[in-house]
Amino acid sequence: MTVEKKLIVNSDKGNLLNELTKSIIECEQFYFSVAFINFSGLQLLLDSFKEADKKGIKGKIITSTYLNFTESKALKKINDFNNIDLKVFVTDKEIGFHTKAYIFEYKDLFKVIIGSSNITQSALKSNIEWNVEIISKDDAAFIKDVLKEYDHLWNSSVVADDDFISRYEEFLSRLTTPNITHNLIYENSEYIIPNRMQKRAMENLERIRSFGEDKALVIAATGTGKTYMSAFDVKNYKPRRVLFIVHREEILKKAKETFEQLITNRGVTLGLLTGNQKQKGADYVFSTIQTLSKCYDEFKIDEFDYLIIDEAHHATSPSYQSVLDYFKPKFTLGMTATPERSDHNNVFELFNNNVALEVRLHDALEDELVIPFHYFGITDIEGIDLSDVDIDDVAEITKRLKVNERVDFIIENMNFYSHDGEKRKCLGFCASVEHAKYMAAEFNSRGYKSICLSGEDSVELRSQYMNRLENDLDELEFIFTVDIFNEGVDIPSVNQVLMLRPTNSPIVFIQQLGRGLRKHKSKSFLTVLDFIGNHSKTFLIAIALNGSRYYDKESLKVAIATGFANIPGATHIQMDKISQERILEQIDQENFNSMKYLKEEYFEFKKMNQGYIPYYLVDYLKFDGAPDPVKFIDREKTYLQFVAKVERDDHLKALLSNDAFEGALKELSGKLPLKRINEFVIIKYLLINDEIAVDEAKHEILKFVKEIDEDSVLHAFECLNQDYYDSVQKKSRLKLFHFSEGLLFKTEEFNAVLVNEEFRKYIEDIVTYGIFRYEKEFNNEYYGVPHFKLFEQYQMIDAALLSNYRKIHTAFRGSGLLANGNDYFLFIDLHKEEDIKESINYKDKFIDQNFFQWQTPNSTNQTSDRGRNIIYNRERGINLHLFVRKYKEIDGKVEPYIYIGKGNAVEFEGEKPITVKLELETEIPTRVYTEFVKKV
Structure with missing residues (x-):
């Protein structure tokens, strides 16, 4: 019989997680054998296991104690499923355990995936992993060998019952070195190297300075390493004296420690200038603005070569302005997580509009500057009806959300998905102060230690409760709040976020999500549970998660249908079917271009x-x-x-x-x-x-x-x-x-x-x-002439501008094939109407990610000069640039084309028009290709 084989790698084309979740709920029985299981990976499989349980699909899982990497928390969670039997292979010094095998039994065949991936979030989604999938009849010799070996391992392993897990936990707690230490690296200041964000910022700062500019701003999310970046830049710049200004004293000491760690053996002294310490003579002075604003004139105006302003969005205030107007450094660097200022002044202007770098959430995830998040969109209980409520009617929304049954539902899901780390440290975002107080009271009555914090509480009280939540020995697990944690306030060890109110702003959603993304030794991912109701603006969640400021209806629908596959790394976004359908329906009904x-x-x-x-x-x-x-x-x-x-x-x-x-x-x-x-x-x-x-x-x-x-x-x-x-x-x-x-x-x-x-x-x-x-x-790339960027949006007239066309530019329209010298521009509509089911032009289409079929205008024949330029384009030095769009119009607005690069004719047939097969010079990324071809 024919054996089907394929290689599964984690890439933009897919990952092992997709294969496993699909196979678990479609098979008749499954058998896993993996060296270790972390909760970070198991959490991504929980819904599939639950669905399998509902369908009566049974499973067996073998893992091991090898290197003590398997987490007892993961073992306990697996044991919650009645349909799964769990055993552990206990290793010793002589015998290791390295298997990574996933076996799925179907009616008359088996699917076997063997390779390199254990059950961790990185192995399932983002690591470089090779796994081979083999599908074969159940009577094949290979399958018999696999099952025989599995049975042998099963019989050699011990049942992971409560008694075993308890003893394993006790053993782990006695280890002098916790099992997370395999992530730690010996660090010497000479060998701490900049991350990708820091390198880009430093390169841009150097470029900005090389043209005589003396100010620049870096915008990057909290926790992405801005202070380290500034220290790296100072290290390279080698200023004689540095002044580092902050808004809050607690940040000051951390900043000084960072510089001490990185700038060694330079013979420079570092000192603090605060209410209590006055080390003004240090080479590098770290000062609060409150102290500095009272004594800045004690320094010479050119005392400092390099000035750094942390939380630079405060720098438009009067206290900063007097200081900044006084000093004349050679260079000033501003750093901020958000260039927002409540007094409505423009922070960009303050830094001469020189932005060295902007890193927002999507970039931070891609550069691994923050931890991944696992987002679960859960349809709210039927009893909550928000379909007829105005989103601004906070009192009515609060009233409808204060339902005991909903509290039980939230707790049930919270316990099912759980969290990373030993102690739960959770922020719950509510609709109002009244709603937050209600949630805290209800959680307390059910035995979950909780408090409510709001803008009404003093800074001291907030700080006290935040410290309690951070403390592993404190009983406090939940802070329910409205808005005080949207931005600027940080509890680095937060490992769970509950979205308990209807989303009415992508901005607020991203700010709240960001509260748990700070890197911390106690967690490797953030769990986000969003309880999605039937409110009319539910689709705003999709806009927030999509990670792109510039979106259209079609790209949003594809993102939802593909589980937001464009989100980088081990981040995982999953919505249940009802939520998906509800959001897709809302997007269909909404006109994003209407007034x-x-x-x-x-x-x-x-x-x-x-x-x-x-x-x-x-x-x-x-x-x-x-x-x-x-x-x-x-x-x-x-x-x-x-x-x-x-x-x-x-x-x-x-x-x-x-x-x-x-x-x-x-x-x-x-x-x-x-x-x-x-x-x-x-x-x-x-x-x-x-x-x-x-x-x-x-x-x-x-x-x-x-x-x-x-x-x-x-x-x-x-x-x-x-x-x-x-x-x-x-x-x-x-x-x-x-x-x-x-x-x-x-x-x-x-x-x-x-x-x-x-x-x-x-x-x-x-x-x-x-x-x-x-x-x-x-960025600062040069794209040559024509000045096209791959997979960016263009209108026809843009091709005239970007190819230095020296005739009237509005002439660039209409025919679908335009030319400027040896550059031919092919503008292609895949579907002539918005409705995908009607008027499909099957002649212009993607064959796959490397080839495109295109028909020339109807008047073109093979013997004409233009025809020959197209079908023999490479030999004749003609560049064929392809611009493609899915629909000509959406919601009454003309859609832009996407530039997919140059193509070369490899086959052709027919006359007037000629059908040409073009080989693309750049393979279409899966994200872009899916958006073009997927029917939603």
């Missing part, structure tokens, strides 16, 4: 902005999970027009009645989001200078990208001169710049706009936002 939806998104963001009207685009850079303001621009041509409309703001309307100002806003806003940075860097320079030449422009652009070609700079000058606008555009668009005799100038009209300080602020805001967003999305 109603955009207004709701805007006002929710305004709430997060402490109720301030977010007048500036850079306000949207403050929070992970903020909406994309370009959607508001698309709706009303400029962001200010959108704000004026939804706020009914008469002052804004008066400003916008100035035709030149409104024209300048439209001209600049229409270029967002930037597809290349050249134009906006030139504009930034001209906001403070009268003219710019090509050489100067190159110098400025190189502050942001590694390389730039002169022709692209010249083309940018021509574009700003409106050389490639058609007659309609020239009549309707304000001319901001004039290009003459090798120099680019501002026009008189634009100069008149910039003279007005209020107008100028809004103009600067668009430029800052455009540059910052470009840097965030594309």
